[in-house]
Amino acid sequence: MKFGKELRSQMVPEWEGAYVNYEYLKTLLKDIQHYRQLHVPPPPNPPGLTRRLSLYRNFSGLTGLKVPNSPTTSTDRTDQDIERQPILVNAVKRPNGEDGFETTFLADREDGGEYELVFFRRLDDEFNKVVKFYKGKVEEVLKEADELNRQMDALIAFRIKVDDPEHSWFETSAAVDMNQLASAAATSAAVLSTSLSSGKKSESKRSGDHMEIIDEDRSNGRSNNRPAPLEILDRVKINSSVDTPLSTIKVVLQVPSQNELKFSNDNLQKVEGQLRTVFIEFYYKLKLLRSYSFLNTLAISKIMKKYDKITSRSASRSYMRMVDNSYLGSSDEVRRIMDRVEISFIKHFANSNRKKGLKALKPKTKKQKHGVSASLGFFVGFTAALILALILIIRSRQIIEKEGSKKYMETMFPLYSLFAFIVLHMLMYAANIYFWRRYRINYSFIFGFKVGTALGYREVLLLSFGLAVLALGSVLANLDMEMDPKTGDYKALTELLPAGLVVLVIAIMICPFNIIYRSSRYFLLTCIFHCVCAPLYKVLLADFFLADQFTSQVQAFRSIEFYICYYTSGNYRVRENNCKSNDVYNTFNFIVAGIPYWWRLLQCLRRLFEEKDAMQGWNGMKYFATIVAVTTRTAYTRNNSTEWKVIAWISSGVAAAFSTYWDLVHDWGLLNRKSKNRWLRDKLIIPHHSVYFGVMGFNVLLRLAWLQTLLDLNFSFLHKESLVTIMASLEIIRRGVWNFFRLENEHLNNVGKFRAFKSVPLPFNYDEAEEEDEN
Incomplete structure (x- = not known):
């Protein structure tokens, strides 16, 4: 590895601007080299030699031997070395009043000396x-x-x-x-x-x-x-x-x-x-x-x-x-x-x-284990095989045309879509980790992970594909479209597979044994608990970042609500439920949709009163506007009246415009027309500016995905539940893209302030007044 890459790999990311700009100095040396190649001919022989040495004398060890009777003393050689020095370095007082060093280049009058003079100044x-x-x-x-x-x-x-x-x-x-x-x-x-x-x-x-x-x-x-x-x-x-x-x-x-x-x-x-x-x-x-x-x-x-x-x-x-x-x-x-x-x-x-x-x-730094890569490859292949098997079974049995497919889409599909949302979000997070590492964004420090415990993208992919295998296996085992003619119902064991899988995931999350990345699981549970208890805990970046992820999982929250209703009030043996006609379920459908935004609103209020930052108040207004928009859209789906449609359009338009502006300007730090990178930031990590403009357009486009709710779009080849799942997946993808640029902006803020360490509170507080009195 060349030293330039090694230096970049070992430097503290937040201190990058404080290191020697090695690459820039190399470019100055290349200018010197280029000029000397064009204008300064190389010496015919090495310094101090008057004739070409033979091959034998080069390898004989005779070159450079001291001559016993040489009249030159060591003092004379030292004086000659000093006289030959091309530079003098002295301690000086700099124009800003600080102490420093300044190099005087003694050969500046030589041909090309101005290039070397610039090099030493830099x-x-x-x-x-x-x-x-x-x-x-x-x-x-x-x-x-x-x-x-x-x-x-x-x-x-x-x-x-x-x-x-x-x-x-x-x-x-x-x-x-x-x-x-x-x-x-x-x-x-x-x-x-x-x-x-x-x-x-x-x-x-x-x-x-x-x-x-x-x-x-x-x-x-x-x-x-x-x-x-x-x-x-x-x-x-x-x-x-x-x-x-x-x-x-x-x-x-x-x-x-x-x-x-x-x-x-x-x-x-x-x-x-x-x-x-x-x-x-x-x-x-x-x-x-x-x-x-x-x-x-x-x-x-x-x-x-x-x-x-x-x-x-x-x-x-x-x-x-x-x-x-x-x-x-x-x-x-x-x-x-x-x-x-x-x-x-x-x-x-x-x-x-x-x-x-x-x-x-x-x-010790966390080392990549070959077992993780091998297991990841196994689960990826297993997932691909299960997806292929699922497609072939649906086509060969013509399941979509069967009479029970409609009941399946209304009952079983919302249950399994929960795992699709979770797996997709984990895949996006794995992609985020990969690109954060590639562009040297110190995500482990920003989130406050303990040293050596932060999961890499391979570990996250392993977990996501492992969950995908379990979910797809359950789908294949529970793909019956018709009741058993003898019993008149579906198999109870297979009908309970979705609930059993949810219980398994929760059991793994709270497992006290040191397996399946316990420290990361507990860190996630702690952040979830802080979100649920907002605003009773001090808001850290990891807490509000996770709450933002939940705002893109509204449909997953509704799926959890459907789980509770379906397995408690409905007859899951025959795939029938009365959830949509249940007043309690419909009421909670309004509440559940606003819970993630409510958490973020409370977090913003906590930071507003604690940090006295007015921007947190405006951020809270954004989430309040979103709560209104989500509630009115839900009301419109329940009552397709003109009044609710107008209210939903107005509230959704305000929330979308507010949220889009906040994403681009505050969370990403873009749309700065006075920046040296017009409409972007002064500092960018990705070298291609077109990426930022493309992502801004992509964010605006997906922010308007809610239009399908108000336009009553219906596709003959898609079931309504499939369309809802696709729209929810697009929001998860938008959130995954948002994650990268949000953390990029946070990283650049830390770099600008050289913040590379987390602040740990001290246990004792000295009474400074008493100390001053005694002294």
């Missing part, structure tokens, strides 16, 4: 950009490490109070086993300011020695600013987080929160669990930051070697010496903090078990 800009970003991120982790120190002090004191509440003794060494993660924070300002100006490793070493002295002073208890161990608890409170229905209700009712410390084992386990998660996320951030430093240093080294090769100069040594002495190459704060995090995590959260601690801190 290289300096890229390097200074990297150093500035890295320096800012290191400052952030030093502050976070300092906060983790205080959290660990409070945790250790909390443990002592829980284990032995009657004594106030404290083992000093236990409190300082953290080794003070951010002990470097006290001297970080000096290190950051001197590393750019001096560029000496010795100063970094001295700062490291100073950090060790601070550690020793604090471990011996001689720090004046360090509070007495158990006195920490006097200024600490438990952070109250509104993440449960009860806590939300208390906030609405303005019930004062009880955030005082309660020294119990349950609270201790909660605090330890929170801090454990914080440590893992912090360590992951440090790993990515160290990788960032290494990859950019390697990229600069690679590009300078290419420059030397093209120009036959020796500039890489001087430039890389500057890189090594810069803050990017000489700073070791990240490595020091990583070591201390490992030591502290292993002792306090892994019971001093190093293997267990490192396994938790360094989760």
Whole structure:
């Protein structure tokens, strides 16, 4: 793999703009190479040789041997090397007032030197950009490490109070086993300011020695600013987080929160669990930051070697010496903090078990298993075979022309169409995952999946085709169109197959055993529960994203309602039901159609009051308009009067226009006429602009699929239930396309703000006012 592709594959997607633009620098080198090929002839012989070497002398090892009696000393050779250097790199004050480096190209008067001068100016800009970003991120982790120190002090004191509440003794060494993660924070300002100006490793070493002295002073208890161990608890409170229905209700009712410390084992386990998660996320951030430093240093080294090769100069040594002495190459704060995090995590959260601690801190990336691909191929083939068998049986038996086909379409077809909706949605999600990965959209971070547990598109395809095999098998087993002449009804066992399949799917979803991707199943169940309980839970992206998926599964909700009615009030043995004439069923048919939109409306209201964002209010109005449109369309299907038709047309038109505008402008970030990509965004992931315009037209077209309800379209070759299923499937396909561009826009927003890590709440909250008074 070429380095450019390797660099792109290993970089943090949200930090892509902060890396060295390796490909752009390569294009500048190609310009230099092209000019030199046209205007600068290559030297006839290698430098320093006056005649062509024989083949024997090249392989004899005699070339380049030192001459014992050579009059040139090592000092003379060093001076000559310095004189031959084509560049000088100096630390300067940049026009924006920041420290940086600037390369002076000494051969700019040579033929083609202007191309090389441009190359070094762009290289300096890229390097200074990297150093500035890295320096800012290191400052952030030093502050976070300092906060983790205080959290660990409070945790250790909390443990002592829980284990032995009657004594106030404290083992000093236990409190300082953290080794003070951010002990470097006290001297970080000096290190950051001197590393750019001096560029000496010795100063970094001295700062490291100073950090060790601070550690020793604090471990011996001689720090004046360090509070007495158990006195920490006097200024600490438990952070109250509104993440449960009860806590939300208390906030609405303005019930004062009880955030005082309660020294119990349950609270201790909660605090330890929170801090454990914080440590893992912090360590992951440090790993990515160290990788960032290494990859950019390697990229600069690679590009300078290419420059030397093209120009036959020796500039890489001087430039890389500057890189090594810069803050990017000489700073070791990240490595020091990583070591201390490992030591502290292993002792306090892994019971001093190093293997267990490192396994938790360094989760292994999920590897593709050959068994998944093999099983996927088996189920795909099985599905194709079942579909072919189903077609052949229908044609050979002429089932469509039989008398019982109408009853089948009105009873059994709506039952099995539920699985068609689910499988189609899973197939679209698998396609989304494939294209998200292809275009490096960090969907696992955006959704908040735990590292190493996010399903790939192969796993989702395996689940979808597995469900398709079960559903098609049930259809083939239950394809009878005529009653048994002896019993006068259909086979009870086969008639119960759809309900049994639903029960099986629910049982798999809630199965507590670690099979069939338990972590993903539980994540989905948690999001579903949050949607159902809206607005009692804080709205996360995964929650409202899933609720949006439900808005495209209205017909699936109606199928579930039909399941309940058919198997409880109807006589399924003879495929008869009185659901459509049942007033309760018809009433709930109105309610069920609006449930997904109601969930989204409540989520928008929660975000409106919590985030004070007016756009959430307008978004809620969109879903309210959709609820009105769905309700009026349902009423029109029940009562084909002119009044209901006019009301349905008006409400549906308003909802469709509102929703289409919101999809394109807010969810996708498109239709920006002032953008450099007219009517699109400034930043696009897909290189072909025609894709965006085509998708916008496709979205508008499928948004108008509801027209078939109001136009009373009837096709002689399609049953009414088949037409409803096709229209519902088109909406699922539209939602699948929407998913990709919605997450693309979210990813670009994260990239613009360099957000690559999820925010984990800390368990303890220090009273800053008391600390300032004491200091």
